[in-house]
Amino acid sequence: MKKLLIISMGFAICLLSACSPQPLQTIGSTKYYVEIDDAGEEYAESDYSRYKYNMMGFDKDGEGKELSFTAGHQLKQGAYLKVHYKKGEVITYEEVDADDVPKKAQELLEEKD
Structure with a gap:
């Protein structure tokens, strides 16, 4: 009986995560919005180029946060x-x-320019 319950719960979790429009990694994250206004800082990592960006982002309420990420x-x-x-x-963008x-x-992104 325990095995059946565990299998059923596992199946339910897989089904819910597969049907979710939001990737699991973003659950509980805060969404900020940024406008790309520079070329980024190019650097080499394991024989390929990456670009580092440092910019101010704003959430839906206008709260700002300095964000760093690579592409x-x-x-x-x-x-x-x-x-x-x-x-x-x-986490992602x-x-x-x-x-x-x-x-x-x-509005805040436009003021920043």
Whole structure:
């Protein structure tokens, strides 16, 4: 009976995580929005180039945070990113349309320029 319960719970967890629109790693993270306004700092790592970015991000309420993250390619100038931040580090990011940036964050990003 115990085995059946454990298997059922495992199946339920797998099913829920597969149906979730949000990757498990981003659960509990804070979303910040940034606008790419520099080329990043290029550096070599294990025979390939990476780019380091340090920039100010803003959440939906306009709270700011200095964010540091890297990318495997140079990010597009003027692009907006939604950055997931948790436990003192950037977990992941994705490019979003300007219309998807919350109004308060958008205003602060425009003031920053």
